[in-house]
Amino acid sequence: MTVIExxxxxxxxxxxxxxxxxxxxxxxxxxxxxxxxxxxxxTTLMSILTAQNFASAGAVRVFGEDxxxxxxxxxxxxxxxxxQRYPDDARPPHAFRMARLFFPNWSQELADELVTxxxxxxxxxxxxxxxGQLSAVGVIIGLASRAEITFFDEPYLGLDAVARQIFxxxxxxxxxxxxxxxxxxxxxxxxxxxxxxRVVVIDGGRILLDEETDAVRDRAATVVGDSDAVEAxxxxxxxxxxxxxxxxxxxxxxxxxxxxxxRALAASGVEVGPVSxxxxxxxxxxxxxxxxxxxxxxxxxx
Amino acid sequence: MNRTLKVVRMQFVNRYTFVWMPLxxxxxxxxxxxxxxxxxxxxxxxxxxxxQAPIWYFFALGIVALSYSFPFSQALSxxxxxxxLGTMLAALVTSLILGIVFVVGGxxxxxxxxxxxxxxxxxxxWVWRSGPFAAGLFYASIGxxxxxxxxxxxTVYRRFGPLGLTVALVAIGVALIALIWVITQVQAWxxxxxxxxxxxxxxxTGVILLVTIVVGAGSFATLRRAVPA
Numbered sequence: 001m002t003v004i005e006x007x008x009x010x011x012x013x014x015x016x017x018x019x020x021x022x023x024x025x026x027x028x029x030x031x032x033x034x035x036x037x038x039x040x041x042x043t044t045l046m047s048i049l050t051a052q053n054f055a056s057a058g059a060v061r062v063f064g065e066d067x068x069x070x071x072x073x074x075x076x077x078x079x080x081x082x083x084q085r086y087p088d089d090a091r092p093p094h095a096f097r098m099a100r101l102f103f104p105n106w107s108q109e110l111a112d113e114l115v116t117x118x119x120x121x122x123x124x125x126x127x128x129x130x131x132g133q134l135s136a137v138g139v140i141i142g143l144a145s146r147a148e149i150t151f152f153d154e155p156y157l158g159l160d161a162v163a164r165q166i167f168x169x170x171x172x173x174x175x176x177x178x179x180x181x182x183x184x185x186x187x188x189x190x191x192x193x194x195x196x197x198r199v200v201v202i203d204g205g206r207i208l209l210d211e212e213t214d215a216v217r218d219r220a221a222t223v224v225g226d227s228d229a230v231e232a233x234x235x236x237x238x239x240x241x242x243x244x245x246x247x248x249x250x251x252x253x254x255x256x257x258x259x260x261x262x263r264a265l266a267a268s269g270v271e272v273g274p275v276s277x278x279x280x281x282x283x284x285x286x287x288x289x290x291x292x293x294x295x296x297x298x299x300x301x302x
Numbered sequence: 303m304n305r306t307l308k309v310v311r312m313q314f315v316n317r318y319t320f321v322w323m324p325l326x327x328x329x330x331x332x333x334x335x336x337x338x339x340x341x342x343x344x345x346x347x348x349x350x351x352x353x354q355a356p357i358w359y360f361f362a363l364g365i366v367a368l369s370y371s372f373p374f375s376q377a378l379s380x381x382x383x384x385x386x387l388g389t390m391l392a393a394l395v396t397s398l399i400l401g402i403v404f405v406v407g408g409x410x411x412x413x414x415x416x417x418x419x420x421x422x423x424x425x426x427x428w429v430w431r432s433g434p435f436a437a438g439l440f441y442a443s444i445g446x447x448x449x450x451x452x453x454x455x456x457t458v459y460r461r462f463g464p465l466g467l468t469v470a471l472v473a474i475g476v477a478l479i480a481l482i483w484v485i486t487q488v489q490a491w492x493x494x495x496x497x498x499x500x501x502x503x504x505x506x507t508g509v510i511l512l513v514t515i516v517v518g519a520g521s522f523a524t525l526r527r528a529v530p531a
Contacts, residue, residue, distance in 0.1 A: 052376045053529050069526075071305055074379035081531060085373035087316060088366075094316045095374070101308045102378040141377070 001028045003149055003181050004049060009058035011044050011205075018044040020205035021058070026149075029179040031171075033196030033213070035189055035281055041205040042185040043081065046151045050079040062149070075104060078147035080138035082154045086126040092137055093122050096144070105146035110174065114140045117166050131158030139167050143174060149181045156188060164188075168195055189278035199277070203285050213277065220280050221257050224250045225270030233261075233270060240283040241276075252279055309380060309388020310395070312371070319366055320396055324359050328403065331355040332423050339421025348421040356400065360393075360445040364452025367393065369460065373530035386522050393449040401442030405434045432503040440503050443510040450514055454521040461528040 004026040011019040019041045026032060034042050047053035049060055051067040051074065060067065067073045086095055092115070100106045115122065118136040121129070126137060139155045156164045172195065175182065186192045199216050201209035209216065220240060223230055227249035234251050241252040252275055257265075265272060314320055335352035342348055367389050375385045407424030416422050429437045459467045485494055501509065 047529075047531075050376075050379070051381075052531075054527065069381045069383055071381050071384060074381060075305075077379050078377075079379075080377045083531065084377055085370075085531065087319075087370040087374055089318050089370070090316050097315050098312045098374070099378055101312055102305065102380060138377075147379075 002026070003028050003063055005061040006045075006049070007059045007061075009045075009048065009060060010056050011041075011048060011053070012056040017205050019048075022202075022205070022207055024200060024207050024210055026181060026183065028181055030197050031175065031182040031184065031195060033189070033192055033199050034183050034185040034202065035187065035199060036185075036202040036208075037187065037285065040202045042202055043153055045202065046079055046153055046183065046185065047081070050074070050077055050151065052079065052081075075102065076148040077151075078103060078142055078145040078149070079151040080141050080153070080155075082138075082157060084134075084138050086137070088125075088127050090126050091123060092120055092126060092129075092140075095126060095137060095141065099141045099145060103145040103147055105148075105178075107144050107146055110146075111140055111144035114143060114170065117170070118163055132160065132163060133158075135159050136163065143167075143170060146174070146178050146180065149183070152182065152184045154185055154187070156186070156191075164191065168192070171195065189281055190276055193277040199281075201281055201284065203288060208288055209281070209284060216280060217275055217277060218256050220252055220254050220275045222250060222252045222273040222275050223265060223270050224248065224273050225265075225268070229268040229270050233265060233268070241279050252276075254283070305380065305384045306388045306391065309375070309384055310392045312375070312378075312380075313367060313389060313392040319363070319370070320392065324356050324363070324396070324400070327359050328356040332407075335423045336417050336419065336421060339416070339423075340419040342421075345420065347416065348419075349426065350421065350423060353404070353423050357441065357445055357448065360397070360400070360448040361452040363396070364393070364449040364454075365456040366452075367449070368453050368456035368525075372457075372460065372525075372528070376530040382525050382528070383522075386525055389453070390518065393446060393453075397442040397445035397449065400445045401438035401440075404441040405438040408437065409434065429503055436503045436507065440507045440510075443507045443514065447510050447514045447517065450517040450521060454517050454524065457521055457524045457528060460530075461524055 002025050006022055006024045009019050009022045010017065022041075022045065034045070036042050044053065048055050049062060049067065051069070054068075062073050063076065065073050067077070090098075096108075096111050100108060100111075114120075114136075118133075118140070120133055120136050120140070124133075126134065129137070135155055135157050136159065139152070139159075142150050142152050142155065155167060159167065168191070171182065184192060184196060193213065196213055199209060199211055199213050200207060222241075223233055225248065227244055227247055230249040230251050234253050238254040239251055240254055243250045250273070257272065262272065331352040335350045338350065339348045371389070372385060380388075404424045408422075408430060411417065411422050411425040416425075429440055455467060455470075458470050462470075485491060
């Protein structure tokens with residue numbers, strides 16, 4: 001079932017277009033990765049979906065309704081933004097107590113567990129917390145809210161590798177028990193690659209890609225083996241990435257491999273490995289930037 | 303529970319801002335005033351402006367209630383209407399408490415002949431002329447108005463930035479000057495003066511509440527399109 005529909009959404013700021021005619025939808029009980037560069041429009045999109053910000057044109061529907069001033073819809077959503085402001089004099093338990101008032105599915109048990117897991121100091125004022133601890137407050141509210149649609153806006157800023165892993169593990173664990181729609185914006189793409197079921201890539205205010213994560217992975221392959229054999233195979237193909245060590249080369253090529261390709265590779269002793277989602281998305285994003293640059297140049301010539 | 307009432311509870315979750323700070327300010331300014339009254343070698347009734355301190359704090363409270371809590375209220379999926387009404391209700395409760403404190407304090411002052419030093423912190427003769435109930439409401443209405451002025455100012459700042467707030471303040475200044483100019487042009491100062499002098503405490507409270515409602519309507523209109531970050 002579709003829970004979020006975005007129809008020709010445009011957001012203009014004074015000098016920039018943050019979202020440019022975006023049409024996309026999100027289904028129930030799926031973990032989405034909302035990926036893109038800084039300033040691509042991720043936060044703006046999430047802000048408008050949660051009625052924290054306003055569209056310049058176009059419409060959004062959440063659970064089939066306009067979310068603006070709609071308590072019925074909003075009470076089922078949670079969006080703690082990156083750099084969220086908290087009451088200046090509040091300590092973490094104050095923030096959690098406030099959150100508990102408004103999220104009907106709030107789990108205090110989960111919140112308490114997460115406080116321990118993240119080693120969040122409960123007696124320090126929020127404004128005195130480190131960047132990572134501040135992120136932990138937002139992550140705890142997002143997870144413990146168990147909202148039907150939960151947005152995480154670059155939730156890992158300042159968190160160390162251990163804390164990030166705790167977040168990923170707890171998210172999956174709790175998601176398995178309490179399925180919900182999760183929209184996770186991130187630019188640590190490889191870290192979240194195993195978490196997200198669907199990838200939405202946004203670039204320059206436009207949706208660049210909206211596909212199953214596995215399907216995206218199939219768009220490219222990495223071949224590893226004797227460098228001569230590998231080079232012979234990749235000739236004429238679009239290469240995304242290339243590494244070599246002595247006689248061994250590892251090359252990532254764009255395009256799905258056919259059965260014939262696989263047979264040929266097996267015959268020449270070249271192995272096919274998984275491709276990095278990050279490499280792929282970076283490449284796709286750059287590809288688009290090059291193209292639009294070329295289009296602009298051609299337009300200027302005409 | 304109704305979500306608007308939950309906003310009231312949210313504003314009171316951290317008692318520091320809404321309860322302890324005003325009590326500290328009230329207690330400190332009262333204690334200092336009484337000490338000063340005792341030091342003044344004068345036998346007649348002594349009045350001080352110290353009691354204004356907790357009332358002015360309501361202006362700061364209005365700013366804080368918006369700028370500290372509004373961005374977080376958005377993260378808690380609270381609608382702007384719920385946030386506004388709940389915060390107003392919290393302000394109303396706090397203002398009424400202020401009124402009650404001033405009435406009780408004034409009653410004690412009268413009973414103890416000004417804390418034994420003939421000094422009056424809460425009790426002002428002209429405010430009490432229409433009785434303690436009217437006096438309490440008068441103080442509460444001033445507290446509420448100051449709260450809303452702070453709240454509106456902070457909302458304008460959040461929505462339109464420092465430039466917007468400056469322009470708004472300049473506009474209010476220009477409007478007041480225009481009003482003075484009009485009154486001067488039609489030579490209505492004697493009537494205006496007579497009207498002001500003729501206002502008793504209940505009427506003055508009414509005027510304050512009317513202004514409060516106008517400021518409240520303006521605040522809500524501004525908040526409806528405000529963005530948290």
